[in-house]
Amino acid sequence: MSRLGAPLVNEVVIGLKDKDKFNASEPKDDAQFLDYVTHPTLPALIEILFGAAGVRAPTQFPRTDLIAAFLTGLDGLNKTKTPSEMLRLNTSIAAKAAPDQSNLGALGGDLAGFPNGRRPGDDVVDIELRVAMGALLPAESAPSGALALHRRRLRRFDVLRRDVSVPQDADPRLPERAERRRVELRLLFLAAVLVSSPCSRTTSGSSPPRTPPVPESSSR
Numbered sequence: 001m002s003r004l005g006a007p008l009v010n011e012v013v014i015g016l017k018d019k020d021k022f023n024a025s026e027p028k029d030d031a032q033f034l035d036y037v038t039h040p041t042l043p044a045l046i047e048i049l050f051g052a053a054g055v056r057a058p059t060q061f062p063r064t065d066l067i068a069a070f071l072t073g074l075d076g077l078n079k080t081k082t083p084s085e086m087l088r089l090n091t092s093i094a095a096k097a098a099p100d101q102s103n104l105g106a107l108g109g110d111l112a113g114f115p116n117g118r119r120p121g122d123d124v125v126d127i128e129l130r131v132a133m134g135a136l137l138p139a140e141s142a143p144s145g146a147l148a149l150h151r152r153r154l155r156r157f158d159v160l161r162r163d164v165s166v167p168q169d170a171d172p173r174l175p176e177r178a179e180r181r182r183v184e185l186r187l188l189f190l191a192a193v194l195v196s197s198p199c200s201r202t203t204s205g206s207s208p209p210r211t212p213p214v215p216e217s218s219s220r
Contacts, residue, residue: 005086006115007124009070012042027084030071034083037070038062042132046144058134060141069115069131077106078116089117107135 002010003023013036014022022033043057068074071083078088096112103123105113107130114122134142 003085006070007118008128009085013037013040013070015041027086028082030084034067034071037066038064040066040132043134046129046133054144055133056143058137058142058145060134060137065134065136066131069128069136074106074115077111087118088115107131 001023004010005027010019010022014033015036018033018036025032039061040063047055047057049055067083068079071085072081073079073088077093078090080088093112093116096110098121100110101113101119101121102108102110103113103121104110104127105119105122106116107127113119114124114127118124130145134145137145139145
């Protein structure tokens with residue numbers, strides 16, 4: 001079984017050798033996995049894949065911003081004392097009707113959304129990719145983490161949505177570029193999962209996984 005309190009922690013934050021240990025542990029003991037959060041591998045992978053396009057991983061270490069994002073919650077929103085991977089919800093913040101919600105949650109100024117709970121429309125993959133690249137850090141420490149607005153006042157995050165409304169005077173190529181960028185980010189996420197996830201699970205004392213035999217072809 002996999003712990004799924006907060007999205008993507010086990011999939012792309014915890015290292016391969018400790019995935020089973022993480023899944024078998026309790027949130028109160030998550031401080032033992034702190035180094036995976038403060039020195040993440042995902043931003044370096046993103047830079048390797050997209051470095052030619054100018055993407056750069058954050059240079060600030062340890063990543064205390066990710067401790068807040070993944071382990072303690074955010075100040076003034078849903079922070080708790082014990083570092084632990086869990087889904088946190090501040091019930092004193094009123095819920096928003098669907099038309100008023102931002103799919104970026106708190107990152108888009110909507111404090112009723114992720115990481116303050118998680119709604120069906122919260123795009124947690126895009127949010128956490130941006131946070132991993134330094135959306136909560138100063139620009140000088142995270143050159144690829146800025147959340148600048150598009151010249152037509154479209155958030156760069158928002159153009160990743162399928163249902164985004166594009167102004168009539170915007171560049172007509174914007175929807176095509178947005179869709180391509182959305183697909184690139186999804187492929188990146190899948191690549192990260194494949195790199196960090198085990199092909200098969202083993203228990204303590206068991207033999208290492210073997211390469212499965214290739215089935216022989218048969219003729220009818």
